[in-house]
Amino acid sequence: MTSGAPPAFGSDMRFQVLGDVEIVVDDRVVSLPSRRQGQLLALLICAEGRPVPADRLADALWGGRPGSQSGKNLQVIVHRLRRTLDDPGRIQYGRSGYSLVAQPAEVDSWEFAALVERAGQALGRRESRRDSRRDTEDAAVLLERALALWRGRAFTGLDDLAPLAEEAERLEQQRRWALTERIDADMALGRHARVVHELVAMVDENPLAEPAVARLMAALHHTGQRTDALELYRRTRAALVGELGLEPGPQLRALHQAILRGDREIGPAVPGRETAHAPHAPPGTAPCLLPPQLGDLTGRDEELRLIAAVLRERSPTGPARCAISGMPGTGKTALAVQAAHEARDHFPDGQLYVNLHGGTARPVDPSHALGRFLRALGMPATAIPDGLDERAEAFRVRLSGRRVLVVLDDAADEAQVEPLLPAGSGCAVLVTSRAALTALPGAHRIALGVLGDAAAVDLLNVISGRTGDDADIPATERLAALCGRLPLALRIAGARLAARPHWSVERLVARLAGEHDRLDELTHGSLSVRASLALGYSGLAGPSRALLRRLGLLETQDFAGWVAAALLDAAPRDAEDVLEGLVEARLVEYAGLDSIGEPRYRLHDLVRLHARERGVAEDPPEVAGAALSRLAGGYLRLAEQAHRLQYGGDYTVLHGKGTRWDCGPAAVRRLLADPAGWLRSERAGLVAAVRHAARLGLSETCWDLAMTAVTLFEAQGLFDDWRSTSETALATAREAGDARGEAAMRYSLGTLAVFRQRYAGARPHFDAALRLFEQVGDRHGQALTIRNAALIERVEGRGEDALASYERALSMLREVGDRHAEAHVLGSIAQIHIEHDRTGEAGPLLETALAVYRELGDLRGTAQILNRMGALLLREERAAAAEAAYRQVGAAARAAGDRIGEAHALLGGGEARLLAGNLDGAAELLESALRLATEVGEPFVAARARLTTGRLAALRDDLPLAASLLSRAAEAFEEIGLPLWHDRATRALRDLDGTKGPARPPG
Template sequence: MALLALEANRVVPMERLIDAVWEDAPPSTARGQVQICLSSLRRTFTGRDLDSPFETHHSGYLLRVADGQLDVDVFGRLIAEARSIAASGDLAAAAERLRAALALWGGPALAGLPGRIVDAGRKRLEELRTAAIEERIRLDLALGHHEEVIGELIWLIERDRLRERLYALLMVALYRSGRQAEALEIYHAARTAFVDTLGIEPSDELRRLEQGILLGDPELDLSTHRAPTHRAPTHRVYRPAASRPAPHQLPSDTADFIGRADDVAAACAALAPGRVDVRAVPVVCVTGRAGIGKSALAIHVAHRMLAGYPDGQLYASLDATPGLTQQVLRRFLRDLGVDRAEIPGGIDEQAHLYRSRLAGRRVLVVLDGVIDESQVQPLLPGSGSCGVLVTSRSALVALPGAHHIRPRLLGSADGLRLLGRIIGRQRVDAEASTAAGLVALCGGLPLALRIAGARLTAREHWGIGQLLARMRDDRRLLDELEHGSLSVRLSLAGSYRALPDGTRRLLRRLALLDCVQLPAWVAAAVLDTEPAVAEDLLEQLADAQLVEADRAPGGGQPLYRLPALVRVFALERAEVEDTAAVREQSLRRVWATCLYLTGTASRHADGAGGDVPSPMVVDAAVDRLRADPVSWLTAELPTLMAAVHQAARLGWPDPTG
């Protein structure tokens, strides 16, 4: 129940439930016992005349709750309201709202429940509680209640002797209460705790606070921290004039950014500081194929959100280089004011220090070109006041609570607008139909359009039609879509190299076919493998954004298709990596399978002469078509007709040629 509540309104896989209960030693009856537990929970609700909130899904269970039914949701809403009120300048009302949120707590979260998974949820909730307490104390300090919070801070430090921000708050409270010597003693107590326990000195900010107290820095006086009613209070406890400036590392925004209004609005809403859900750091993942404009979209959103993250923006471009995540983490720590000598050696310790440095700050972290979730996890802040923007060609579905943005290809109108921004509106208007043809040939891919525009800009004596004519030759298409460091071929090659051998092989073989849409049985035939294996490989290609997957009408089997530029690239690789004999065998297997299946569907015979395809390829398809031959033929007609035309072009009247 605890785990389902921690992940309310999300499906919790059976394997995760088993891990939560038994960890590394589940019994052989674990699945059955979980099912019994869920039945018991349902009876608990129905026995009290309540509707059961538990839903069963194919992969696990879900606890369905409405707004306000979970105390942690109410807590998060009150925190968000408090921050919004504080931003308007009413600090007293904001502090009261925080007190109302904290009053929901009756003790430690999930007290008495064992297990590392539940313990991780407990720590997250306790971190949210402590952050809310710190925020309320900051407001109390800004309101002049410094003497009232001293005792509470001393008690909190006794509970957590390594939480640096508590020491800072207590030092300010004591200083403003006229107890300068005691404030300095607290600094030395903090230093002793950090040196003895972690072997590191306190942060630069805490050391600067000590110096400010020694010198009687007027920046520490209450009058400089009491915010006027028309704006939000300063977020930090102490920021002397000589402190390190906040990092602002974003690349420049794209001057000719076109379209994407819905995607931009959705990303900004998910990252907005006043959002309702403040239990965890907001993560927005912008995912899509190579060249679709993921980075441009993320940077554009990040610039739109500058006001919401006044404490800085951290930016890093990641790739598959071993150890790069740790290099980025070390750089981020230095950018956040940690001296090089104070950065611990292990990545876990670095991540702990990183989260501590970001706790309570409003910093936006942008991670561009991520390969997988393992690169992201150590770079996630622990405070809901921060935000994270990630771009990746992978789906990154394992990042919990992430908001996914999948930008689409540019439509004709936006494509023409982008081309006009690059080469000039007059040139586009002068060759309107030709320009539309160029946009169509680029497939709405922003990278391809930018390269085409760059080539036309570099060759002002060319008409758009001249470039379009050169691009219509598939053998030259990718050569034409190169300019300087920009290259569609190199962009696709990065995705291709990251695939396993079998998945690359399938991509090359699919490119040989003239079919626009491909059911899984075609992929099975082209590789001579089982349909389930082919489906797995197709899904890997879909995850890598190299094929597009669509639901078939009426809930049938998914249909897959290769984007035009991907197909040209894959054909190039097929000619390099596969022999002519291998390519022909693949096509013949598909043609033989088409004849066999259509023969079965029309009840004339089990096939139409010649070679009989491998049973492992056709068995599943035969079962479906025998159940409803007419529906099967209707659904598969575009694929079959494409195969007929290709066979005729190759001179194959039947599978034997």
């Protein structure tokens, strides 16, 4: 229970639902003014302190028809319930919904559950302790307390609400279980007379329930009512034969014989209660249909432990249920069979097994499986009913009062499993399936994945027999990786090595290295990874097969759900249903949530290879090409929109005429609620989409996507991605004779060189880009190129040349309406004025640029202008104002996900503190700036941080440290190609003998 720690309430408040729903305050019942308040309170109690989303509460309260005003109506009901409780803190609201804050002792259903759990623990302990009587007594007391909490059926008067009716039934099952456990505890303690009247009521309610009949017979026998016990058996047998055509079960018959013999010590022989004197099932009635164990199961110790705990678990609602799911080849069957064999002693009445072939196109009919089970349990073939329902009923009756383990291997779905479930709490069910079987009630679920690295190597070594000195660990690790650590693939590889002792592990590694041959190599005898995957593939519907084949075309480790829609050219919701079907079939894996909260998926390497094989065999090349073309168009559409949201429009970017693919306005709004977050999540997909477009010869899509993705690459310092995508798109444009695309990519590569402070390498790109843009008459491209080339002139110390270039670019940008780039140029012109002490001219330009960026909603641009305002304030020696400005820079940069901007903010803040004489504070920020700049690959900020830290060290008379830092700064500025900054660093080196005092920053 997750009730949390409530505040210290002023009154003794208690919530009661085990009967009428009531609130008791200081022993006084507080009436609920409305039915809706009672229902809301009951629903929150059902959640056991966990938050319940508002939409789920509304759906429950209004029976799935909440209406447009449901949210507001729910708020009104919550408000009124809080007023009724006179304690607003009892009902809290958070991001996940509404919750009731209480301790378990304050809610009778919670207290009941806690007492039953403690009783179960006591009953579990008695099996492993010598003083079992004390544990039995403890359990009896706890169960008595739990049962005393009941005043009637749970949620009386409100259980016409579906969720409350379901919870009431669940609680009733728990109550019955608790009553049965308490009766058994009393009988074990010799208190038979006390329980007779309760057992009579139970048998009157269900005369064919053999466990209750067995208990009552034993209790009557021990209280001297032997004749009544024998008469009860006669009536029960007559009813079973007359109504069901069945004889009593073996345990009830054995109890009858014991009473006839006059045995003094007998037990009821109900599941889980045999004592040393309890009768056992007659010989030959305990079938074992389990397949043999593998004998070398490896890496599944934790799963075996969990399954063992589940199979031995006592449940008030029926048999223990455990569902194992996983993709083909993970070893679900091997694990289930091993666990079943290890649990055989706990199920002395038999172990049943059936392979349901759920992964194939023709799963086993549950009726056929039931016929097999009934024959194994001793029912004559002529007595087995024909219909499914009748067979399921006969199966449950046969297992009533018995302890049998049922293993259902490779189930297709819950509908196939449900008729095969026993009802008795002494039985257990172990199911394996590729699907998660989430609708199987009360099941403990174990999702089986691939093995860990060490376990995969161990399994290979065990099967191949190459251990100790014969083991080649590095090669075996590579082999395990090529097998995807999939148990089936590892078994095949190990078996091949065992069959060929003259082969080295390295030889098999070499044979598996080629993806085209890998599935061919992973075959040995009857074992085949391809065959296992093909079996699952054959059971898929047409759309699922098509999606799996197209997912095999992807080159990324994981992907988002919208990708399936693009590959299928389908509506997002329809594609999501198909994708989730593949997840349920365990052919696609859920990979977690991305940074914007969207689920991501992945294919196991071997599944991807099989999907690619099926695609080559079944899809014409044009089908695959069309799917990848839509995918690239989808990335372009979303990246384009993300850029617009971040920049306020199609600013500082050029677009081509490539075809976009639209996943719909609702999906776009959801995916791009955080544009920067979406770009970060889709980094690998964007890069792969550029490659896909290049291979398809889609030049305009290719270069457009590469240029638009710079929005991400620049902010995150992803320079390798920036370079590789631009070079790929440049080659594609050249091959297609696309002069504008070639110009755009030369511009992009030149901008990357400037960003990396490699100015000499930038100039040829800009010269070529400008020539090509002029050739095709693209004024926007010309303006952007001139703007970025002007930066080279500025950093080389040619301020007036740079001003002229910026003014030329500014005129063209205003002509084409690129307000973002215009604001950027204004900031750059202001920077030149700052560097030449013309601060009066810089200020208005910065104010204008800042207003534009804020109007566009561009956080990064805002941070850049604030950074220059900080530089202006430093120039004017206004240290406090400058530090405040740099704090704003840092906040804006963090909000935009701009780590390079953060580094600039830390540097500026350190320079401001140095100007103010706060040496310790300056050192702290400068150290952080240097660390971050080094991490993100920003050499200019790193060099400036060393320059300023060197000046700080000089003020502290640490001349060796100062000389080292200033020398490294000078070298960096020279390497970058910044003569003005190099001169400043060398002058600082010469001035190391200068006086102390507030230091003017080097900007």
